């Protein structure tokens with residue numbers, strides 16, 4: 432630990448003298464040099480303000496696979512890959528060898544025994560429950576109703592308020608609140624009402640953000656260092672412990688309220704399926720798939736992961752989407768024309784028009800393409816982590832030993848010239864549209880925002896519905912102007928969120 436600190440201070444001093452010299456000295460033609468004892472930590476420290484871009488650069492220069500060496504005698508090394516053949520092998524054809532395992536749990540132990548944290552038989556069982564919930568006929572009906580209601584009663588009200596006063600607002604914050612309210616209603620049958628004019632404190636979101644930031648640092652730091660921080664209760668580890676307490680408080684409250692509600696409802700009608708369809712109730716009422724009612728801790732873990740998966744992802748994608756279209760007025764115009772051509776609208780408060788039939792959203796091919804393009808460039812989950820459980824060779828020829836940590840560079844894959852052509856950095860929805868005018872279906876090992884193989888995101892389809900309905904209501908009625916001069920960049924977190932949010936002014940398109 433002292434060695435890391437010493438090296439860090441040494442390079443800081445050198446950095447002040449000459450940053451250019453430092454970059455060239457530490458890296459070898461853009462690839463990290465492997466130094467005695469400290470491995471490639473100098474490159475990591477020098478790029479700690481832009482880890483995603485550095486990983487993308489290294490993977491591009493190394494033909495898609497690179498072995499990062501950490502500090503000697505610590506478990507901080509990993510193999511990074513963005514090679515689609517390796518990705519297919521790890522996530523799909525040989526997924527039983529590449530597990531989440533104890534290394535994953537070190538980062539995400541706060542999610543306990545949830546689907547997201549499990550492997551093998553336990554994972555299969557959780558996944559069946561989740562599938563049964565998402566495919567339940569009542570789910571789609573209830574989601575559409577909740578979404579429509581939240582757009583009309585909260586999103587539009589807040590946008591009307593801020594546009595009328597020409598206020599500057601943080602769009603990322605508004606979208607996260609919108610998604611969290613929907614996640615809570617579909618997850619626990621309770622609306623926390625975070626998206627409203629008063630913008631109340633968002634404890635859950637802060638706790639989630641602190642947890643996911645700490646998870647990032649746990650991966651790159653030697654175990655001894657974060658364990659010491661945790662023991663001393665300082666830095667990111669302190670924030671993480673506080674977040675854990677906050678989660679436990681909030682989720683215990685949700686579960687006991689819902690347990691009480693469902694007991695009362697079962698007593699009075701024998702079944703409450705029609706009235707109160709949500710993820711928590713699905714668990715509590717002992718559905719035939721879920722088996723006997725599981726223990727509270729398992730419900731808490733799955734609920735917490737439901738809230739993360741169902742709101743933390745698409746709200747961030749929408750934020751990047753609005754950032755991208757603010758710089759591409761032609762794209763915005765095409766989306767508006769498509770909305771006008773295909774959607775039936777319903778007029779709500781202040782002559783705002785919102786889609787009245789969500790089935791029509793599937794006709795919005797160009798909007799779908801623009802969202803895929805956003806996910807390619809800014810995937811909300813930028814890295815996927817696995818551990819190899821036996822020694823073998825990857826399709827690229829790299830040998831991986833047992834317990835090698837693997838990072839799949841999802842963010843890097845969207846920026847590989849070899850996969851997307853020379854214009855891979857350009858925002859071009861057209862690349863997703865085939866000659867027949869329909870969406871081109873890319874293989875999930877090339878477009879890996881939802882990953883591939885048996886663990887592919889089960890919420891993919893739902894997330895497009897949520898994104899399209901929300902984006903349409905905003906684009907059709909408002910111009911979103913991004914405030915000039917902001918430093919837009921991602922946070923060091925396992926989610927790809929803007930460090931300081933996206934400050935915008937919203938102007939109504941008509942009165």
Ligand code: HEM
Pocket residue numbers: 546547548558561740741742744745748806810811812815816879880881882885886887888889890891893894
């Ligand atoms: C833009 C939106 C979304 C993206 C890009 C996305 C992406 C992903 C990715 C990359 C994973 C793999 C994570 C891992 O295991 O390491 C994942 C898993 C998962 N996602 Fe999504 N997701 C999105 C939205 C949703 C939504 C809306 C839901 C729920 C309705 C959902 C439910 C899940 C669940 C339950 C898992 C765990 C699957 C398993 O471990 O087998 N996701 N998602």
